[in-house]
Amino acid sequence: MAPQGGAAGSGQATTWLQDLRSTLAQFVSTEERLGISAALVALALGIAVFLAPRLVSRATAELRTRVLAHPRVPDAVTDAAWLFPATVVVRTLQLAVFVGAALSLLLLWGYTGLAADLTELLAVAVPNAAKLGATVALFAGALVGTNVLEEKLDSYATASDNINAHQQGIVFRVLQLVVLLAVGMAALTVWQVRIGGLLVGAGFLGIVVGMAARQTLGSLIAGFVLMFSRPFELGDWVEIDDAEGIVTDITIINTRLSNADGETVVFPNDRVTNAKITNRTKRNRLRLRLDVGIDYEADIERAESVAEEALSDLKFVEGVPKPQVMPTTFGDSAIGLQLRFWITNPSAPRRAQAKAEVFRSVKLAFDREGIKIPYPQRELLAREEADGFQLREDRRSQPVETSVSED
Secondary structure, eight states, rough: HHHHOOOOHHHHHHHHHHHHHHHHHHHOOOHHHHHHHHHHHHHIIIIIIIIIHHHHHHHHHHIIIIIITTTOOHHHHTTTTHHHHHHHHHHHHHHHHHHHHHHHHHHHTTTTHHHHHHHHHHHHHHHHHHHHHHHHHHHHHHHHHHHHHHHHHHHHHOOOSSSOHHHHHHHHHHHHHHHHHHHHHHHHHHOOHHHHHHHHHHHHHHHHHHHTTTTHHHHHHHHHHHHHSSSOOOTTTETTTTTTEEEEESSEEEEEEOOOOOOEEEEHHHHHHHHEEEESSSEEEEEEEEEEEOOTTSSSHHHHHHHHHTTEEEEEEESSSEEEEEEEEEEEEEEEEEEEEEEEEEOHHHHHHHHHHHHHHHHHHHHHHHHHOOOOOOOOOOOOGGGGGGOOOOGGGGGOOOOOOOO
């Protein structure tokens, strides 16, 4: 395709040169040629220096006032005024005018061979320059398009609760990748590159990479599943399997937690989607439990009342819902009571502080009211038919019997 186009362009250029040469051939005298040369130079200078800048300036002003200033044009397009370089357009027009004047002068003064060589060079260079300009315009348009997409996505995320910052970032990256792929395909088409072979090779390469990186691709797909299912967000306090911590980062490959010990725990997303997830901050409150034992001789109702009173007016314990104290077990040494209370803005440090506060308050209240928290103890009983327990006397207090054998 490219050689045929080049040959056609060269043939058209040769025809144009012949027509121009035949037109200028009628001016044979040196005086006429000098006059025409001066007129061509003056005309070229007038167009290049005076007319071209004014035309481009007026066109640019019309573009900004009638197109870019329109309220329906996104701000990202208006801010990209550098994509319309008036200076480059003016210099291009000036170069075209001077090249045309130079070709005319060469033909006028009989330098036909040099003019033909220059024309053939332009026949090859101009189409390539046009392709280059189209490629630059495509990628510049892709840049503006991605900015417009980002602006629209930000507006949608601000006005809607259906998308968070993590989802917004992933959606924007996917859209950006789609736009760049489309522009790349268009640029290859402009340069007349056959993309069928590239697509076949890319498909084969995709199969090979997919077989070699199945786990990574599984994590990638699981990342999109997490994005839309939203079991947790950045800053949530969660438990995944046996690890708990604050969600610090969610990528399309893995999820990172920061636990109370300052460690970072990294989970592949495919493991996260298959794991048991407990989100302790989803409802912005959490119920805690603390077990305490009282003596079997104690009054259970009184102990419950004392414990409930001890749970009131604490810094970290919420009054609503009301804390509860419930008997739960008959232990070996004590009757078990379970203290149930709520905290807000749950986190690992806040949970530890709330339990420590409840522990101190209940211990002081039981000590003040004389309610005993017993130690582990055992009661030993003997069967009645065995006459109970019998204590052996001290052997030292018993007489020692001796026997003397007679020979």
